Amino acid sequence: MVKRIYPSSQSLNMWEIYVQTSEFKALAHQISQRLILWFNKNGRDLPWRKTHNPYHILVSELMLQQTQVDRVIEYYQQFLNALPNFEAVAQAPESLLLKLWEGLGYYNRVRNLQKTARIILEKYNGTFPTQKEEILSLPGIGEYTAGAVMTFALNLREPIVDTNVNRILHRIFLYPTKNSENSTFTKILWLLSENLLPEENYWEFNQGIMDFGAIHCTGTKPHCFSCYLKEFCQYYQSLSLTRFFK
DNA sequence: CTCCAGTAGC
């Protein structure tokens, strides 16, 4: 039996109230600071983390949508060398796009990139839009990628929820409820992501929480015993209880 | 073999 110290996983309403409390704010501060600390020590040095160029960030995020980091690294720089900006992508023949994308799969991603490039040039005069609604309307860009481009390229304070963030926040706040994909659950995760974002260093926080999921709070065999966040984590609490009663 | 990943489109 796990003692629940957070609101019910069913009630978005309760969570909206809870995140306003000073109790949550203090907790959020601790969690975000620890994740940033962890990131500064353990975060990966990835090529797309050296840039704020919206085109570069978008290419990396589209590649990363269904493809693992190691594989994306092989393609990212080659792609940018061949097609260095939205203009080049907009004009490229489809055969070149497919050639550069060959091996990554999900070829609609690169077709969508070209559609987006053309919209950026024609509708936005070559400047990447900064309004979330505008960004979301671009083909191939959904909630996650919009948040990622906004925070990593445009330096806006925006939450992100990818599979890593989803898993981490589920374990900390919502476990042992099953991580089933209902819309209330998703809304709570976005609410948490938004309210965990620190006022400063949100770039590090967003990069850090994703790396933390990829490296530490992994899908299988998470490294709970050396975790910076275990004292806040419902999943860890249940683990230690299980061990105690074994 | 089954499961998983963001998005679009049904």
Added chain:
DNA sequence: GCTACTGGAG
């Protein structure tokens, strides 16, 4: 709310 997309991991 469910499925296709496509390839890697378990």
